[in-house]
Amino acid sequence: MELKHKLHIWQDEGLIDESTVEKILAFESKQPKPLKLPLLLIIGLIFFSLAVFSFIAANWQEMPDVLRITLVLSVMWLFYILGHFSEAKKFGSPILFRLIGLAMFAASIVVTVQTFHFSLFNSYLPWAIFIAALGHYWYWRKFPYAIVAFMFGIQVLFTSGENLGWFEWGAFLVVSVVWFYFSKTGISISFSWILLFGAGLALWPVVEYENVLWPIWTLFAVVAFTLSFPEKERIVRPFYMIIGGLQLLVYLAVLGETQLTFIKMNVVESIALSSAGLVILGFYYMRFKKIAWISSLGLVGILLYDTSAIGLAILAEVIALGYLVNEHRKDRVLAPGFVFFILVQFVLYFIYAWGRMDVSLFFLIGALLLFALSGIAWRINKKKAGVSS
Secondary structure, eight states, X not given: OHHHHHHHXXXXXTSSOHHHHHHHHHHHHTSOOOOOOOHHHHHHHHHHXXXXXXXXXXXXXXXXXXHHHHHHHHHHHHHHHHHHHHHHHTOSOHHHHHHHHHHHHHHHHHHHHHHTTOOSSSSHHHHHHHHHHHHHHHHHOOHHHHHHHHHHHHHHHHHHGGGOXXXXXXXXXXXXXXXXXXXXXXXXXXXXXXXXXXXXXXXXXXXXOOOTTHHHHHHHHHHXXXXXXXXXXXXXXXXXXXXXXXXXXXXXXXXXXXTTTTSOOOHHHHHHHHHHHHXXXXXXXXXXXXXXXXXXXXXXXXXXXXXXXXXXXXXXHHHHHHHHHHHHHTXXXXXXXXXXXXXXXXXXXXXXXXXXXXXXXXXXXXXXXXHHHHHHHHHHHHHHHHHHO
16 A cells, blocks of 8 residues: 555656556566464464473473484574575565574584583684584575674684684684685675684784784785785775774883883894885885875884884874875865874873873863864865865
8 A cells, every 4th residue: 555655646746657557556466475474373483482492491401412402403493494484485584583593503512512521611612603604694695694603703713712723723714715705795895804804813822923013914914915806905995994093002002101021022023014014005005095004004113112102102193193184185084084183192191191291281282182183174175165266
């Protein structure tokens, strides 16, 4: 009835004629109607399910081990069968049924592990759900499966921790690369890129090499890899800038507060990182100017030797202000640059000024900085308006 009402409105407005209205109504009348379960039947099924699960829970300890595993697997396949018929007969939510089936798959692993007294303190369960969720996403291409795969991919890294070995790390890297390579949607590309970056960070304890510059090397390596896919680089470009900016802020805050006396510095590697930054700057400036800013992280290795953190402070300030002015000149979105600029000011205040000034003066200086920045932006806008007129 709603469709018919809309069509008549469009006809009255002259958007479509009467013959088109009749064709649309005839076409829609031939389409299969979704199957709707009666409300009382749904309520009955819910209460029946609760009764079954209550009976199982009450007798769980007395059940034989094989029966426990069989019950969980049976429930898993029941929901997958429901998902199949839900999609074929157009009732319920196929995604929800399959997600419950995936949860029961995880439950079957937990029950099996507990039955045979294996240890749950390892990454087997996250790995199983990670691969299973990726299989769901690969076959059905639905967004919720990608979310589950991403969550358990992160859990694999956290669960493995210091026990991560070369084989497991290599397997995780291969899975992440394959996911990134075959990804088509923005959310899938973003998730797989984050896991790639996480794999780079996870390599740190595997090689047992204490180095404070590892996150920067990881970012440079992942960015270099993803630049081989220009159509995907555009999607994950914001992650380059966000992670690069956060790394710069963390280095500045840690150096300003601790002087990194607990970390061994390597002069050769610091110089190598600076050289890599220059190479990246030249390459990015020719092909990817929008992310050339992250090449400035190559200077961090050398600037960390300045225990006063003045060099890093100047670098962060120049990058924040320069990026903001550049984005304003090119009429791009200013919010990310503005947020980064404010974060830099807060870090600098807490490092250098918080213990030496009154709180009111702290906020006064922040307000003056904002007013100055606003004045510069207004002046630039006025000049551009005068040129255009």
